[in-house]
Amino acid sequence: xxxxxxxxxxxxxxxxxxxxxxxxxxxxxxxxxxxxxxxxxxxxxxxxxxxxxxxxxxxxxxxxxxxxxxxxxxxxxxxxxxxxxxxxxxxxxxxxxxxxxxxxxxxxxxxxxxxxxxxxxxxxxxxxxxxxxxxxxxxxxxxxxxxxxxxxxxxxxxxxxxxxx
Amino acid sequence: xxxxxxxxxxxxxxxxxxxxxxxxxxxxxxxxxxxxxxxxxxxxxxxxxxxxxxxxxxxxxxxxxxxxxxxxxxxxxxxxxxxxxxxxxxxxxxxxxxxxxxxxxxxxxxxxxxxxxxxxxxxxxxxxxxxxxxxxxxxxxxxxxxxxxxxxxxxxxxxxxxxxxxxxxxxxxxxxxxxxxxxxxxxxxxxxxxxxxxxxxxxxxxxxxxxxxxxxxxxxxxxxxxxxxxxxxxxxxxxxxxxxxxxxxxxxxxxxxxxxxxxxxxxxxxxxxxxxxxxxxxxxxxxxxxxxxxxxxxxxxxxxxxxxxxxxxxxxxxxxxxxxxxxxxxxxxxxxxxxxxxxxxxxxxxxxxxxxxxxxxxxxxxxxxxxxxxxxxxxxxxxxxxxxxxxxxxxxxxxxxxxxxxxxxxxxxxxxxxxx
Numbered sequence: 001x002x003x004x005x006x007x008x009x010x011x012x013x014x015x016x017x018x019x020x021x022x023x024x025x026x027x028x029x030x031x032x033x034x035x036x037x038x039x040x041x042x043x044x045x046x047x048x049x050x051x052x053x054x055x056x057x058x059x060x061x062x063x064x065x066x067x068x069x070x071x072x073x074x075x076x077x078x079x080x081x082x083x084x085x086x087x088x089x090x091x092x093x094x095x096x097x098x099x100x101x102x103x104x105x106x107x108x109x110x111x112x113x114x115x116x117x118x119x120x121x122x123x124x125x126x127x128x129x130x131x132x133x134x135x136x137x138x139x140x141x142x143x144x145x146x147x148x149x150x151x152x153x154x155x156x157x158x159x160x161x162x163x164x165x
Numbered sequence: 166x167x168x169x170x171x172x173x174x175x176x177x178x179x180x181x182x183x184x185x186x187x188x189x190x191x192x193x194x195x196x197x198x199x200x201x202x203x204x205x206x207x208x209x210x211x212x213x214x215x216x217x218x219x220x221x222x223x224x225x226x227x228x229x230x231x232x233x234x235x236x237x238x239x240x241x242x243x244x245x246x247x248x249x250x251x252x253x254x255x256x257x258x259x260x261x262x263x264x265x266x267x268x269x270x271x272x273x274x275x276x277x278x279x280x281x282x283x284x285x286x287x288x289x290x291x292x293x294x295x296x297x298x299x300x301x302x303x304x305x306x307x308x309x310x311x312x313x314x315x316x317x318x319x320x321x322x323x324x325x326x327x328x329x330x331x332x333x334x335x336x337x338x339x340x341x342x343x344x345x346x347x348x349x350x351x352x353x354x355x356x357x358x359x360x361x362x363x364x365x366x367x368x369x370x371x372x373x374x375x376x377x378x379x380x381x382x383x384x385x386x387x388x389x390x391x392x393x394x395x396x397x398x399x400x401x402x403x404x405x406x407x408x409x410x411x412x413x414x415x416x417x418x419x420x421x422x423x424x425x426x427x428x429x430x431x432x433x434x435x436x437x438x439x440x441x442x443x444x445x446x447x448x449x450x451x452x453x454x455x456x457x458x459x460x461x462x463x464x465x466x467x468x469x470x471x472x473x474x475x476x477x478x479x480x481x482x483x484x485x486x487x488x489x490x491x492x493x494x495x496x497x498x499x500x501x502x503x504x505x506x507x508x509x510x511x512x513x514x515x516x517x518x519x520x521x522x523x524x525x526x527x528x529x530x531x532x533x534x535x536x537x538x539x540x541x542x543x544x545x546x547x548x549x550x551x552x553x554x555x556x557x558x559x560x561x562x563x564x565x566x567x568x569x570x571x572x573x574x575x576x577x578x579x580x581x582x583x584x585x
Contacts, residue, residue, distance in 0.1 A: 012352055012441060016549040020556070021529035025232060025240040027205065039551040059353045059386070063549060064528065065288040067206055067304040088357055088388060089288055093304035144190055144318055154306050158214040158313055 002080055003118040003129055004051040006111050011057030013040060015090065018061065018069040032068050033075035050077040053117050055107050057083065061090020070097040080119055082107045082126065082136065095145050098153035102126065104138040111136065168416035170324035171391050172359035175299040175412045179282040187323040187422065194316045196281040196409065198224055201267045202231040203286050203305045205243040208250050210309035219254045220315030226258040226276065227251055228267035233523040236531035265496025265522035268292040268464040272376065273496055275402040279394040280412035284311060289464050289546065291383045294391030295375035296401045297413055301389050322359045322388045323422035329366035331430030336581035339374035340466055340544065340564035343381035344435040345427055348445035356386035358422065361415060366429045370397035373468040380465045381546055384442040434580060437562035440550040448567055451577050457539040459572035462493030462525045466544035466565050469499050475569035476508040478583045479515035485575025490517040491533040493525030529553045542571045
């Protein structure tokens with residue numbers, strides 16, 4: 001089970017908001033993390049802690065294929081992104097970097113900004129850790145995505161499959 | 166065997182299957198795999214996998230276009246590394262700084278052909294559909310997987326049949342049709358789908374216009390977009406491979422998830438308002454909005470016909486005082502043709518800054534960033550907040566004609582009064 005503070009965002013959070021193009025010449029993960037979500041919330045990088053969760057509306061990660069969007073969030077401490085829907089390239093990039101993207105149609109109405117949210121994949125539950133009993137519905141994680149996530153990301157999976165050959 | 170759409174045929178071949186159906190997960194081998202300035206990220210993940218050689222270096226293309234020439238020491242360092250990597254691993258095709266934009270070059274050089282599967286680590290890889298290929302955008306780590314093992318997992322998309330009928334009226338171009346398409350579909354209306362174009366609009370072959378449409382399909386979330394080669398058979402080079410040629414056309418009874426149509430003849434010039442591409446309105450509704458910069462270029466609209474339209478409007482005129490007009494040809498070949506035709510001279514005479522071929526300021530890296538509160542009208546594909554510099558700047562998207570007319574007036578202008 002993964003638990004962390006949830007940060008709420010709206011719909012159509014694009015990759016220019018997650019990490020503006022002017023920072024893409026710098027490949028330092030710490031540098032990218034320092035500017036995570038800067039286009040939407042200047043203080044995000046200073047507020048976010050290891051293990052935190054993003055809760056967002058529709059089409060999270062719309063726009064560019066820049067993997068730095070996933071890198072910035074991962075290294076800022078984010079472990080899970082729960083959104084009503086994702087832009088497809090961002091979704092792939094996120095899981096490739098070991099983030100867990102979860103599609104939940106009612107996440108933004110169920111949770112409150114800053115509260116602790118728990119994700120229990122084994123029992124199929126995403127819930128607020130207070131005793132209110134608030135739970136979000138979510139779609140089953142596709143098996144290929146689960147495989148990559150369980151290997152810690154795509155590089156991890158590629159290494160594993162090499163060993164199995 | 167079931168009847169397939171163009172995309173399904175290409176993906177079936179690329180995964181060694183007789184047929185595929187939407188939703189199926191396949192392992193596909195691309196005919197061409199392209200990465201740009203993010204090749205350094207590709208390389209880092211490739212090394213992390215433990216791979217020591219590229220599975221099929223002949224299928225790999227690398228283009229330096231996003232920060233070309235290097236805008237910072239960091240960019241210069243990674244480009245230096247990329248040049249070393251290209252040599253060390255025998256990468257088949259390399260286009261250095263100054264060649265142009267990746268999507269333009271791969272089409273222009275005939276590397277991408279009808280029926281091929283092209284994977285690119287760029288979201289506008291949908292552009293390759295303009296020659297009847299299937300182009301899919303991914304991130305750098307997925308590209309590292311292709312380098313290491315030659316293939317990539319993909320979900321077979323549902324296809325949308327989009328019919329574009331009729332001939333556009335004066336002052337209406339492929340860009341206006343593309344903006345209409347994105348506004349009709351919405352920013353995620355084609356998510357995880359392939360848009361297959363049909364209709365009488367395509368009966369006059371025009372590669373540049375098809376590139377604009379397939380390029381902008383990405384803004385509706387499309388995984389890929391393509392035009393069957395029956396519309397432009399003699400305009401492009403076809404593959405020598407019989408199996409690739411067999412994937413050029415959809416089956417007659419292929420099944421589509423949705424069917425939509427756009428009447429090109431009913432459109433007027435459009436603009437995408439800040440800060441979402443689907444936020445479209447007729448140019449007449451924002452006429453007079455003052456601008457600080459006009460940008461003509463990109464993989465959407467930086468081709469010879471685009472520069473030609475702009476120069477025909479700007480000929481004998483000057484851009485408004487206080488406005489910058491940045492022109493970035495999409496490739497060296499386009500730049501040279503525009504020079505020979507006098508287009509570049511006309512643009513410079515009118516007050517334009519003409520940059521080297523490449524992505525220019527489109528993604529906010531260099532060559533014309535925006536300050537707080539500034540307004541830009543761009544022929545590019547994205548108008549997100551902060552896309553071209555300050556997050557307090559605003560970006561409108563429009564056709565090259567509307568960009569040129571607006572540069573003359575110093576405010577958003579209807580191009581039709583300059584075309585009559």
